[in-house]
Amino acid sequence: MAKAPPPPVEPELSPRHAGALIGHDAALRAFADAWTGGRLHHAWLIGGPAGIGKATLAFRIARWVLAGGPDSGPSLALPPSHPAFRKVAIGSHPDLAVLERSENARTGRMRTEIVVDDVRALAGFLRLTPAESDWRVAIVDPADDLNREAANALLKILEEPPPRALLLLVAHAPGRLLPTIRSRCRRLMLTPLAETEVASLLDTLAQEVPLPERRAAAAIARGSIGRALTMAGEGAGALKQALDRVMDGLPEVDLVAAHALADSLGRPGAEENFALFMDLLRDAVAARARAAATGAPDRIATLRPLEEWGSVWENLGRLARITAGLTLDRKQAVLSAVMALRPGAVPDMP
Numbered sequence: 001m002a003k004a005p006p007p008p009v010e011p012e013l014s015p016r017h018a019g020a021l022i023g024h025d026a027a028l029r030a031f032a033d034a035w036t037g038g039r040l041h042h043a044w045l046i047g048g049p050a051g052i053g054k055a056t057l058a059f060r061i062a063r064w065v066l067a068g069g070p071d072s073g074p075s076l077a078l079p080p081s082h083p084a085f086r087k088v089a090i091g092s093h094p095d096l097a098v099l100e101r102s103e104n105a106r107t108g109r110m111r112t113e114i115v116v117d118d119v120r121a122l123a124g125f126l127r128l129t130p131a132e133s134d135w136r137v138a139i140v141d142p143a144d145d146l147n148r149e150a151a152n153a154l155l156k157i158l159e160e161p162p163p164r165a166l167l168l169l170v171a172h173a174p175g176r177l178l179p180t181i182r183s184r185c186r187r188l189m190l191t192p193l194a195e196t197e198v199a200s201l202l203d204t205l206a207q208e209v210p211l212p213e214r215r216a217a218a219a220i221a222r223g224s225i226g227r228a229l230t231m232a233g234e235g236a237g238a239l240k241q242a243l244d245r246v247m248d249g250l251p252e253v254d255l256v257a258a259h260a261l262a263d264s265l266g267r268p269g270a271e272e273n274f275a276l277f278m279d280l281l282r283d284a285v286a287a288r289a290r291a292a293a294t295g296a297p298d299r300i301a302t303l304r305p306l307e308e309w310g311s312v313w314e315n316l317g318r319l320a321r322i323t324a325g326l327t328l329d330r331k332q333a334v335l336s337a338v339m340a341l342r343p344g345a346v347p348d349m350p
Helices: 025-036 054-066 083-090 114-125 149-161 179-183 193-204 211-220 226-233 235-249 254-265 273-295 307-325 328-341
Strands: 042-045 096-101 136-140 166-170 186-189
Touching: 025 054, 025 186, 042 054, 054 083, 054 136, 054 166, 096 114, 114 136, 114 149, 114 166, 179 226, 193 211, 193 226, 211 226, 211 235, 226 273, 235 254, 235 273, 254 273, 254 328, 273 307, 273 328, 307 328
Parallel strands: 042 166, 042 186, 096 136, 136 166
Antiparallel strands: none
16 A cells, blocks of 8 residues: 655645634634634633634634724625735744744754743733734644643633733644633534535545545545545545455454555655544544444444443553654554454554
8 A cells, every 4th residue: 555645735725824714614604703702711722623714713712803803794795905914924923923933053953842941932922012012912723732831831821811802722622731721712613524515625626636546535524625625636436445345244353464564554755644544543433332332223332331442442551652752663553443443353553
């Protein structure tokens, strides 16, 4: 299973550059109503699964606020020719700060979390008088990356917000944030896009990918255009077919097919395909757990009790994270994952 090259990420696809936002009309309307009603909260938590447009929404709100809230209706849209749009796109707007994981000056590598010094610098930025607009705006993307010290520093900002300062927190898993942070934010919880919306976006953004691959990616992307773009460039259709063959054969496992799959995902350069396969496998296990919980007709779901399906799902996640994080043998990880699907088995952890 050869690894197809991923589609190039064009500038207009990044949240900072994106002029279009598909879906999430209710969230846009909620913010617009708060603005026009003079009830703008100082902090907004934008939550939902990865890749559904949370950061794109945050930058859309930021541009609109920095432009003074022009009369564009609840869409909060600015034309790309607008000065605020252009400055945000190239990272030169003096009243916008974006807090992300930064580079470790000592090692030259990107940190795995947002650290307290960066949050303290953000606090200093927010206390300054706006330079070009009426507001200072900060985007934390994602807030999930805050370590404990950084989260406590951010909490101090939320407890005593500077005047004319707006914080937009992007979170893939809001429930993992400190309860005291969540309680001080107004929430905009986004839902996954419809499969038809994902398919339509793929037709626009990934025209170089064959149509069957685009359709396969849209069908299994769980409403995430970001995930669908990755899948479309990584041979999602072939991986899904391989996974279906594994699942349909249970409780037996075709060892020849399992080794062939493991060989393909263990080759150099197949890291993204490995991650995608493990995601799809966990999705399939989660579907069986839901079927076991609801009593829905599913032959494979009856092979294990609900509790075992839940344990398999958790262990597969651990196996994927450890293998990727420690750069371990992907071939052995795939074999362990596939064999763990048999009734009574669990993944062999590295």
